[in-house]
Amino acid sequence: MTSGVLIFAFNNEHIDYLAMANWSAKNIRRHLQLPVAVVTDQIVPTDYYFEQVIPAKPYNGDIRKFADQENNVTWYNGNRIDAYKLSPWAQTLVLDADYVVASNELKKVIVMKENFVAHKTAYDVVNQDNFDELNNFGHYNMPMWWATVMMFRRSSEAKLIFDSMSMIKNNWQHYKDLYNAIHPTYRNDFALSIALNTVNGHTLNHTSIPWGLASLTPAHKLSQISEDNYRIDFLTPDRKPRYITLSQDFHAMGKKHLGDLIAN
Amino acid sequence: MPTNQGYLIPAIGDIYVKCANKLADSIRQWHPEVNITILTEDMLPYGKFSGFANDWQCYDASPYEQTIKLEADMLCASPIDHYWNLFANREVVISKGCRDFYDKPGKSRYYRKIFDNNNLPDMYNAITYWQKGDTAKEFFQLVKNIFEKWEDYKSILKFPDPIPTTDVVYGIAAVILGEENVTLPDNLAPTIVHMKKHIIGTIDEDWTKELILEYTDPGIRINTVAQWGLVHYHIKELANE
Numbered sequence: 001m002t003s004g005v006l007i008f009a010f011n012n013e014h015i016d017y018l019a020m021a022n023w024s025a026k027n028i029r030r031h032l033q034l035p036v037a038v039v040t041d042q043i044v045p046t047d048y049y050f051e052q053v054i055p056a057k058p059y060n061g062d063i064r065k066f067a068d069q070e071n072n073v074t075w076y077n078g079n080r081i082d083a084y085k086l087s088p089w090a091q092t093l094v095l096d097a098d099y100v101v102a103s104n105e106l107k108k109v110i111v112m113k114e115n116f117v118a119h120k121t122a123y124d125v126v127n128q129d130n131f132d133e134l135n136n137f138g139h140y141n142m143p144m145w146w147a148t149v150m151m152f153r154r155s156s157e158a159k160l161i162f163d164s165m166s167m168i169k170n171n172w173q174h175y176k177d178l179y180n181a182i183h184p185t186y187r188n189d190f191a192l193s194i195a196l197n198t199v200n201g202h203t204l205n206h207t208s209i210p211w212g213l214a215s216l217t218p219a220h221k222l223s224q225i226s227e228d229n230y231r232i233d234f235l236t237p238d239r240k241p242r243y244i245t246l247s248q249d250f251h252a253m254g255k256k257h258l259g260d261l262i263a264n
Numbered sequence: 265m266p267t268n269q270g271y272l273i274p275a276i277g278d279i280y281v282k283c284a285n286k287l288a289d290s291i292r293q294w295h296p297e298v299n300i301t302i303l304t305e306d307m308l309p310y311g312k313f314s315g316f317a318n319d320w321q322c323y324d325a326s327p328y329e330q331t332i333k334l335e336a337d338m339l340c341a342s343p344i345d346h347y348w349n350l351f352a353n354r355e356v357v358i359s360k361g362c363r364d365f366y367d368k369p370g371k372s373r374y375y376r377k378i379f380d381n382n383n384l385p386d387m388y389n390a391i392t393y394w395q396k397g398d399t400a401k402e403f404f405q406l407v408k409n410i411f412e413k414w415e416d417y418k419s420i421l422k423f424p425d426p427i428p429t430t431d432v433v434y435g436i437a438a439v440i441l442g443e444e445n446v447t448l449p450d451n452l453a454p455t456i457v458h459m460k461k462h463i464i465g466t467i468d469e470d471w472t473k474e475l476i477l478e479y480t481d482p483g484i485r486i487n488t489v490a491q492w493g494l495v496h497y498h499i500k501e502l503a504n505e
Binding site: 198 | 366367368464465466467474475476485487488489490
């Protein structure tokens with residue numbers, strides 16, 4: 001059976017997702033020994049390396065404000081629903097371009113027997129922000145799965161999940177109203193959560209990755225100490241500067257800091 | 265089902281009778297053979313008292329050796345026959361705590377200030393089990409006493425309600441009898457889905473204006489999420505559907 005990683009990389013005015021994907025691919029090969037396919041509309045520079053390049057046009061982007069970006073950016077996140085169709089692998093690990101692989105912990109996901117898994121909860125690595133709102137969505141706090149890391153095997157179950165996500169995206173106005181989504185922007189996390197509820201007989205019972213998604217919010221500063229060691233600088237609620245060091249995988253929600261780190 | 269076991273649904277007033285019938289129908293969708301008694305006003309052994317003060321009569325009114333009393337304005341959304349096994353080795357079990365419609369424990373204490381202010385256990389009389397015997401008799405005698413002497417009990421409570429609710433009365437009775445004697449350990453006993461605004465986060469108290477209720481025959485879904493156990497919908501107009 002072939003296994004590999006799939007990364008979507010559609011650049012916008014300010015964020016070079018393709019560069020992030022290239023940087024991440026090196027970490028992935030080093031820690032997970034898996035090939036990487038990138039889905040992009042860019043011409044891949046000759047000094048970048050991916051085992052496969054899958055050309056695709058981004059669906060219409062949404063305008064989104066990230067706390068670490070001065071201006072609103074166009075956010076091309078709609079293509080994730082095509083992961084099942086586009087992946088060249090029998091078993092695929094879909095990773096956000098801004099998911100930092102700093103360990104081999106995702107090997108534990110690769111050996112899971114399930115046809116589809118994702119994270120059910122995320123948490124703030126510096127324990128400053130309460131993620132209750134981020135771990136649920138809509139006015140009625142529908143429990144949320146995160147589409148940041150998804151592992152799927154070619155199977156009718158996984159296909160049904162992606163088909164459902166596609167249906168939800170194509171009828172987003174309906175689902176937005178149904179769940180009273182406060183932010184109008186479509187998000188893969190929302191579509192995934194609704195799809196998993198639906199596919200599991202409306203029970204919200206689906207096996208998830210058995211640990212939380214370590215997350216770094218845009219308000220905190222990320223820097224690299226050494227190859228797999230990072231430093232997070234943050235302010236406590238009483239404005240005292242503190243930092244921690246990290247040597248684990250994490251989701252860099254602040255794209256600018258990660259982008260700067262990769263560019264340098 | 266043994267003939268000495270059954271569900272008792274108190275229903276004092278027309279709307280509660282409608283609710284009780286709807287609940288009975290929903291139980292029978294899962295368990296067609298069960299014994300269910302809807303306790304109407306004319307069946308109260310000692311006549312009707314004002315407010316909620318009739319609850320103590322359930323002990324004598326129940327025709328069963330083992331009774332699960334259920335509040336009328338609920339729906340049975342999944343099989344509940346395992347309750348009998350859970351309760352079988354206890355003489356009285358009162359449910360404690362509640363859930364939202366995602367099956368998560370209800371966090372809001374908005375409706376439970378009197379419980380918190382007085383360190384009362386978080387009782388919900390919506391699901392109450394007993395088997396006839398001294399403990400259950402004593403429990404319901406206490407319930408009667410607390411309702412009848414509410415003015416006295418009020419004086420020892422912080423911020424008491426002018427008219428006692430059954431849940432508060434059960435809470436006081438549980439403290440007197442020993443909470444451990446009338447409850448199961450946390451996370452073991454069944455709890456109700458409590459469709460109150462501050463538990464489920466709706467804008468309006470009438471959640472049916474905001475959330476989608478689907479009857480799946482058997483079972484129900486609320487805003488696409490399949491429900492488990494007993495759902496306390498509390499909007500009585502649903503019983504008219």
